[in-house]
Structures are given as structure tokens and as C-alpha cells.
Amino acid sequence: xxxxxxxxxxxxxxxxxxxxxxxxxxxxxxxxxxxxxxxxxxxxxxxxxxxxxxxxxxxxxxxxxxxxxxxxxxxxxxxxxxxxxxxxxxxxxxxxxxxxxxxxxxxxxxxxxxxxxxxxxxxxxxxxxxxxxxxxxxxxxxxxxxxxxxxxxxxxxxxxxxxxxxxxxxxxxxxxxxxxxxxxxxxxxxxxxxxxxxxxxxxxxxxxxxxxxxxxxxxxxxxxxxxxxxxxxxxxxxxxxxxxxxxxxxxxxxxxxxxxxxxxxxxxxxxxxxxxxxxxxxxxxxxxxxxxxxxxxxxxxxxxxxxxxxxxxxxxxxxxxxxxxxxxx
Amino acid sequence: xxxxxxxxxxxxxxxxxxxxxxxxxxxxxxxxxxxxxxxxxxxxxxxxxxxxxxxxxxxxxxxxxxxxxxxxxxxxxxxxxxxxxxxxxxxxxxxxxxxxxxxxxxxxxxxxxxxxxxxxxxxxxxxxxxxxxxxxxxxxxxxxxxxxxxxxxxxxxxxxxxxxxxxxxxxxxxxxxxxxxxxxxxxxxxxxxxxxxxxxxxxxxxxxxxxxxxxxxxxxxxxxxxxxxxxxxxxxxxxxxxxxxxxxxxxxxxxxxxxxxxxxxxxxxxxxxxxxxxxxxxxxxxxxxxxxxxxxxxxxxxxxxxxxxxxxxxxxxxxxxxxxxxxxxxxxxxxxxxxxxxxxxxxxxxxxxxxxxxxxxxxxxxxxxxxxxxxxxxxxxxxxxxxxxxxxxxxxxxxxxxxxxxxxxxxxxxxxxxxxxxxxxxxxxxxxxxxxxxxxxxxxxxxxxxxxxxxxxxxxxxxxxxxxxxxxxxxxxxxxxxxxxxxxxxxxxxxxxxxxxxxxxxxxxxxxxxxxxxxxxxx
Numbered sequence: 001x002x003x004x005x006x007x008x009x010x011x012x013x014x015x016x017x018x019x020x021x022x023x024x025x026x027x028x029x030x031x032x033x034x035x036x037x038x039x040x041x042x043x044x045x046x047x048x049x050x051x052x053x054x055x056x057x058x059x060x061x062x063x064x065x066x067x068x069x070x071x072x073x074x075x076x077x078x079x080x081x082x083x084x085x086x087x088x089x090x091x092x093x094x095x096x097x098x099x100x101x102x103x104x105x106x107x108x109x110x111x112x113x114x115x116x117x118x119x120x121x122x123x124x125x126x127x128x129x130x131x132x133x134x135x136x137x138x139x140x141x142x143x144x145x146x147x148x149x150x151x152x153x154x155x156x157x158x159x160x161x162x163x164x165x166x167x168x169x170x171x172x173x174x175x176x177x178x179x180x181x182x183x184x185x186x187x188x189x190x191x192x193x194x195x196x197x198x199x200x201x202x203x204x205x206x207x208x209x210x211x212x213x214x215x216x217x218x219x220x221x222x223x224x225x226x227x228x229x230x231x232x233x234x235x236x237x238x239x240x241x242x243x244x245x246x247x248x249x250x251x252x253x254x255x256x257x258x259x260x261x262x263x264x265x266x267x268x269x270x271x272x273x274x275x276x277x278x279x280x281x282x283x284x285x286x287x288x289x290x291x292x293x294x295x296x297x298x299x300x301x302x303x304x305x306x307x308x309x310x311x312x313x314x315x316x317x318x319x320x321x322x323x324x325x326x327x328x329x
Numbered sequence: 330x331x332x333x334x335x336x337x338x339x340x341x342x343x344x345x346x347x348x349x350x351x352x353x354x355x356x357x358x359x360x361x362x363x364x365x366x367x368x369x370x371x372x373x374x375x376x377x378x379x380x381x382x383x384x385x386x387x388x389x390x391x392x393x394x395x396x397x398x399x400x401x402x403x404x405x406x407x408x409x410x411x412x413x414x415x416x417x418x419x420x421x422x423x424x425x426x427x428x429x430x431x432x433x434x435x436x437x438x439x440x441x442x443x444x445x446x447x448x449x450x451x452x453x454x455x456x457x458x459x460x461x462x463x464x465x466x467x468x469x470x471x472x473x474x475x476x477x478x479x480x481x482x483x484x485x486x487x488x489x490x491x492x493x494x495x496x497x498x499x500x501x502x503x504x505x506x507x508x509x510x511x512x513x514x515x516x517x518x519x520x521x522x523x524x525x526x527x528x529x530x531x532x533x534x535x536x537x538x539x540x541x542x543x544x545x546x547x548x549x550x551x552x553x554x555x556x557x558x559x560x561x562x563x564x565x566x567x568x569x570x571x572x573x574x575x576x577x578x579x580x581x582x583x584x585x586x587x588x589x590x591x592x593x594x595x596x597x598x599x600x601x602x603x604x605x606x607x608x609x610x611x612x613x614x615x616x617x618x619x620x621x622x623x624x625x626x627x628x629x630x631x632x633x634x635x636x637x638x639x640x641x642x643x644x645x646x647x648x649x650x651x652x653x654x655x656x657x658x659x660x661x662x663x664x665x666x667x668x669x670x671x672x673x674x675x676x677x678x679x680x681x682x683x684x685x686x687x688x689x690x691x692x693x694x695x696x697x698x699x700x701x702x703x704x705x706x707x708x709x710x711x712x713x714x715x716x717x718x719x720x721x722x723x724x725x726x727x728x729x730x731x732x733x734x735x736x737x738x739x740x741x742x743x744x745x746x747x748x749x750x751x752x753x754x755x756x757x758x759x760x761x762x763x764x765x766x767x768x769x770x771x772x773x774x775x776x777x778x779x780x781x782x783x784x785x786x787x788x789x790x791x792x793x794x795x796x797x798x799x800x801x802x803x804x805x806x807x808x809x810x811x812x813x814x815x816x817x818x819x820x821x822x823x824x825x826x827x828x829x830x831x832x833x834x835x836x837x838x839x840x841x842x843x844x845x846x847x848x849x850x851x852x
Contacts, residue, residue, distance in 0.1 A: 283427035
């Protein structure tokens with residue numbers, strides 16, 4: 001792909017605009033917004049985790065307004081069936097009056113899909129999203145249906161109220177590019193949120209980019225070079241999450257049950273490129289890797305009993321692993 | 330290469346050179362800390378262990394280490410990649426590193442990246458950002474170590490004298506080893522020696538070399554030299570033909586044959602015949618009495634050479650001619666005598682070669698003594714079992730430093746009186762060499778007349794000429810003797826002991842025990 005300087009500059013400006021527009025409706029949460037945009041431009045899906053009322057749904061809705069893309073929201077509940085997500089065949093009469101089956105597309109057939117409280121649905125329904133997220137296709141009654149491009153699933157889950165929930169299995173979690181922790185806003189942010197949401201004025205959010213442009217930026221991002229030591233740093237960070245690896249740090253050996261999959265390495269490298277672009281750079285830096293490593297690894301590292309019992313924070317683990325990996329590059 | 334690339338490389342190399350300068354300083358000072366640390370350690374060690382020339386050695390070693398550190402650091406130029414990393418650590422966000430990897434890439438994104446990197450590199454003040462840090466702590470440690478070494482130089486070292494002494498000993502032993510090497514070469518190149526003789530002599534000398542290399546002081550080296558001298562002497566004894574000695578001794582007694590004796594001593598086979606001719610001519614000038622006496626002496630000599638019938642025959646024929654006064658044509662007798670004596674002289678080559686070896690060893694040992702400042706001893710050995718007489722009773726003696734052993738039983742008669750009669754055992758003494766100056770414990774050594782360590786019957790008439798020694802023994806057991814340092818006799822005792830046990834059926838372990846005992850006495 002041939003890239004011109006103006007293309008890169010234009011992409012950079014577009015991303016900045018998206019950030020600005022989303023920022024109009026979402027008070028604070030700048031890092032969350034940025035990570036969501038990185039996820040979108042990397043072609044991945046995002047799992048947002050946070051307490052209720054932190055604006056997770058609002059964020060996704062705002063994003064869909066900023067991006068000129070179709071949007072659908074699925075509220076996951078225990079009685080939600082796979083067909084409710086992907087769609088189903090229904091019997092219709094044709095012009096000649098004959099009955100025939102016609103595939104009725106489910107809410108997953110949108111550019112942006114908000115899977116709200118994904119852990120409340122049964123594993124069967126959760127799994128209905130697996131193929132959609134990985135292949136961007138849906139197969140119903142032996143017929144595959146292509147999902148629109150760009151396609152992005154943003155799922156939310158509440159980490160506090162776990163009763164009656166079905167935690168996502170490892171395989172499903174691995175399909176998410178990032179797991180973003182949505183933190184409680186600080187005082188000034190809370191003031192702004194209250195001021196904005198309790199007044200009659202609506203934030204004026206403009207559409208700044210369409211699907212084609214996003215796809216073009218995704219392709220462009222792949223061209224951003226990454227130096228060998230930087231790549232090595234990313235790969236080592238992933239390798240060191242594996243307790244069975246002899247070079248892994250002691251903390252990994254002590255607290256980790258399963259390390260990150262190769263998808264984690266892909267996620268880190270791809271998203272680091274996007275982050276470089278967002279920073280206006282033509283190369284990936286160690287900081288980019290460090291920045292994206294947390295959301296990329298957070299949901300891919302599974303702690304053992306000792307780690308859980310000691311209340312080990314997975315972000316602390318990642319921090320230590322990154323530090324050791326950096327020393328060895 | 331584009332200008333941008335050149336600029337990028339220039340910046341990277343500028344950073345690299347600064348890093349290299351710092352590295353050279355650091356490595357050289359690290360090396361100096363190590364070097365001076367070792368130097369100080371050696372100096373301190375020299376107060377407990379004798380080390381010769383510790384300051385000069387330490388200085389050389391330290392100098393070498395520091396120089397090595399400096400030279401090694403010269404070649405430890407940091408890589409461009411490392412320099413790029415350092416530049417990137419100054420806020421360039423891996424721009425330089427990526428640009429370095431993309432130098433050969435002509436794609437748009439690579440070009441843009443390089444331009445971006447260059448833009449940032451130009452804003453970077455490399456001299457300010459990459460400072461050459463002088464390793465002050467290392468320099469201070471080096472200084473402290475150097476001062477400590479200088480101060481230690483002013484403190485008297487009680488081990489200094491010992492160190493010098495040990496050094497001299499080492500040097501001397503080394504010199505001796507070289508001399509032994511030379512002797513081995515000479516033995517090797519001596520065409521007159523047989524292969525077997527060479528091998529035996531070389532084995533003894535190689536053993537000496539080994540012992541010298543193990544010797545810790547001059548005392549041990551002297552002992553080793555002494556032991557080897559004994560071995561060489563034994564070898565000489567083994568191969569020396571004693572018949573020639575008998576002839577030389579006999580010829581030495583008479584004025585007419587004295588020159589002939591000298592020629593034999595020198596081993597000059599070419600001159601032998603002419604000397605014999607000349608002597609034959611001179612015989613004609615002797616009066617009847619002298620001729621008779623010489624004839625008798627030659628007849629007597631012929632008898633002692635019974636083991637070599639040809640030689641004895643040649644002497645006997647000459648004696649007969651002289652007795653009968655037929656001195657006209659002695660050509661046949663002279664020829665046969667020349668032939669037989671020449672044959673004997675060939676066997677003397679080994680003896681002379683061994684004399685040469687022994688002389689060299691003695692030289693080495695005497696210089697050894699000089700080094701020790703112990704002066705020189707004198708070769709004052711005298712053989713035991715030495716007897717001289719005239720008439721029909723002749724016994725062969727040994728002179729010089731050669732040990733000889735002998736046991737004899739004999740009866741001497743002078744016609745009228747019954748001569749002394751005795752039996753006894755003679756012990757071949759080992760002569761003290763020049764280097765033998767220390768005191769050894771003295772042991773009683775029986776002195777007996779006799780010759781070659783065999784029983785001999787002394788027959789004939791005793792005259793009043795020549796030297797005789799008479800020993801009175803009680804009941805045939807020799808008890809006369811003298812107290813001698815044991816080192817003069819131990820060699821013989823040891824040999825006897827070894828020979829004795831070889832002829833007996835005793836367990837091997839006991840055999841070894843006896844051998845070890847005597848060997849330890851010799852040491």
C-alpha cells in the first residue's frame with residue numbers, strides 16, 4: 001500500500017477529531033475513549049468492565065454517533081437466545097403466495113454492536129458472538145452471512161454483581177482485543193457529568209468519519225514500522241506471562257496459571273501502531289507497547305489460586321513483567 | 330545514501346563516540362583498580378611469603394593489566410544500535426532506532442519516518458544530552474591503592490632476604506638443569522659409546538634433571554647431583570676394563586715404560602705403537618739387572634691378566650725375550666702387544682666419556698657451593714682395600730675418587746717369616762667430592778688390604794721395596810678400620826644390600842622395605 005504524507009496527516013487529524021467529538025459527550029475517561037478508538041482502528045473488539053453508571057453504554061452510543069456507522073444494542077439477559085443475537089429464519093410468503101424461509105438478521109448485523117452486560121447471558125448465547133467476532137460472519141442454517149465492515153463488538157460487564165452471571169470463558173475473552181477498566185470519575189469530572197446530564201442541553205456531536213475511512217486508516221496503520229528491539233519487547237512481554245517459560249519472572253511463575261495467547265502479541269503490535277499514529281509518530285515506541293500492553297494482556301492472564309487468594313492485581317503483574325522485559329531488550 | 334541518512338548516521342556516530350570515550354575511561358580505570366588491587370595484594374603477600382622483586386613484578390603486571398584494559402576498551406566500540414537507543418532515551422521515542430533499521434528502505438513511510446527522526450535529532454544537543462562522565466569513584470580507588478603501595482614500600486620486609494635467596498636458588502638450579510642438558514647432548518653425540526651405554530647414562534642424567542626440577546633448595550640439588558655422580562661412577566665401573574689399569578700401573582713403575590703409561594692413560598691409540606717401538610729400542614740400553622727386573626714384572630703382570638690369555642701371552646712373550654736378552658727383533662711382540670692393548674683402550678672410551686660427565690657434574694656442584702658461599706672441599710678420598718707390593722704379590726688398587734670395595738684373604742710370605750694372615754671384609758668407600766662439606770654421622774668402616782673385592786691369595790716373596798700395609802686381625806675377622814662419615818660408605822652398603830636381597834627368596838614387600846630403607850639413608 002502506498003502511503004502519502006498527507007494520508008497519514010489526514011488520518012491523524014481524523015482520529016483527533018473523533019477524540020474531540022466523543023469528548024463532548026463523555027466527560028473524563030479520556031484514556032478509556034482513546035483506548036476504544038485504538039481498538040476500533042486496530043480492528044478489534046472491546047470489553048468494557050466497570051461499575052454501573054460509569055458511562056460505558058453512553059460511550060458506545062456516542063461513538064456510534066461520531067462514526068457514520070450503523071449501531072445496535074443487545075441487552076444480554078439469561079433468557080436471551082442465540083437467535084436473538086444473530087437472527088433466525090422465518091417463514092414468509094413470496095409474491096406467488098408460496099411459503100419460504102427467509103433469514104431475518106439479528107442485531108449483530110451492525111457496524112457497532114453494544115453487547116451490554118454480556119456476562120448475564122448463558123454461555124450458549126455468549127458463544128453465538130464467537131464466530132461473529134472472529135470471522136465477521138454469521139452462520140445460520142448452514143448459510144454464512146457476512147457482517148458489515150467495519151464490524152466491532154463492544155461488550156460491557158459489571159465486575160461487582162456476579163450473582164446469576166456467566167463469566168466469559170477464556171476462549172471468548174481471547175477474542176477481545178482490549179479489556180478496558182472504566183474507573184470512577186474524579187470530583188471535577190463528576191461535576192461536569194452531573195452538569196451535562198441534568199441540564200436540558202444536549203451535546204452537539206458531529207459525525208466525523210465513515211466506515212470506508214476507518215477501513216482505510218486500518219490498512220494505513222499496518223504500514224507503520226516497528227523496530228526490532230521494540231518488537232522484541234512486545235513479544236517478550238507476552239512470553240513472560242507464561243509460568244512454564246524458564247525465563248519468566250518469578251512473579252509470573254508464582255501467580256499465573258495460564259499466560260497470554262499469541263493473539264495477545266498480535267493485539268499489542270497492532271494497537272501499538274495505532275497508538276503511534278495517534279501520537280503523530282511514524283514509528284512504534286516502547287511507550288506505545290507499554291500503553292497497549294495493559295488492556296491487551298489484562299483479560300488474557302489467568303491467575304492461579306495463590307494469586308487470587310492474595311488479591312494480586314493483574315495490572316501489577318503486567319507492570320512487573322513489562323519492566324523485566326524492558327531490562328532485557 | 331541520501332543526505333537525511335547521512336545526517337542520521339552522523340548524529341548516531343557522534344553519540345557513539347562520546348559513549349566510547351566514556352567506556353574507555355571506565356574500562357581503563359576499572360582495569361587500574363584491578364591491577365593496583367593485585368599489586369597491593371602481592372606486596373602484602375610478600376610480607377608473609379618470599380616473593381622476589383615484588384615491586385618490579387607487581388608494577389609490570391599492573392602495567393600490563395591497565396594497558397590491556399585500555400587496548401580492549403579501544404576495540405569495544407559501541408554499536409550504532411546501542412547509540413541509537415541512548416539517543417532515543419532522550420525523548421526521541423525510538424525514532425532513531427527505527428530510522429537506523431529503515432536506512433535502506435525507500436518506501437514512503439520509511440522516508441517519512443527518517444525525516445521525522447532527523448527533525449528530532451537536529452533539536453537534540455548531543456554534547457549536552459550525552460555527557461562523558463568521568464568515573465571519579467574508580468579514579469579515587471585507584472589513587473588510594475597506589476598510595477597504599479607506595480607507603481608499603483617504606484615498611485621493611487622481613488621476607489625480602491629469603492625471597493632473594495630463593496630466587497638465586499631457582500636460578501642456580503635452572504643453570505644446573507641447562508648444564509645437565511648439555512651433558513645429555515654430549516653423551517648423545519658421543520660416537521664412541523654404544524647404544525646401551527648411552528641409554529644408561531642418559532637415564533641417570535634424565536633422572537637428575539627430574540630431581541633438580543623438584544629440588545627446593547641447594548641442599549636437595551646437591552644431593553641429586555651427588556646421587557647421579559654415584560650412578561655415573563657405578564656405570565663407569567661397570568664398563569671399565571680393569572686390565573688396562575693394571576698395565577698402566579705396571580708401566581708407571583719403570584722409567585722406561587713411564588711414557589707408555591701416560592699414552593695409555595690418555596687413550597692415544599695412534600701414539601701407542603710408536604711409543605711401544607721407542608720403548609723396545611730403549612730396552613736395548615738397559616743393563617742386565619734392569620732388564621731382568623722388568624722381565625719379572627711383566628711376567629707377573631701377565632699372570633694377573635690370566636683372564637685375557639692373548640694379552641697375557643703377549644706380555645709373557647715379551648718378558649721371555651727380555652729375560653733371554655733377545656732384544657734384536659721385537660717387532661712381532663710389539664705388534665701383538667699393540668693390537669691387544671688397543672683393543673683394551675677401545676673399552677676405555679666409555680670411561681673417559683663418563684669422566685667428562687662427572688667432571689661436568691662436579692663443576693655444576695662446585696658452582697653450587699660457590700653460590701652458597703660454603704667454600705670448597707677437597708677431594709681427599711682414599712680407597713680402601715688398597716695394597717701395593719712388589720714381587721709376586723700384586724694387588725690392584727683404586728685411586729682418586731672412585732669407590733672400591735674389596736674383601737680379601739691372603740697370606741704373604743717373604744721366604745723366612747710367615748707373613749701376616751687375615752681375612753676380612755673391605756667396604757668400598759665413597760669419596761667425598763668437593764661439594765661434600767657438611768658433617769655426616771660417622772660409622773665404623775673396617776679397613777682391609779685387598780684388591781677388587783674378591784678373595785685373593787698373595788704369593789711370592791716380600792721385599793722391602795714399594796709400599797705395603799699390614800693389618801693384624803683377630804681370628805680372621807677384620808676389625809681394624811676407622812670412623813668415616815656414613816655418606817662415604819652408604820652407597821656401597823646399599824649396593825650390597827640390593828645384591829644380597831636379590832639372591833634371596835623374601836617377600837616382595839620386604840624387599841621393597843629394605844630397598845626403601847637404604848635409599849632413605851642415602852638421601
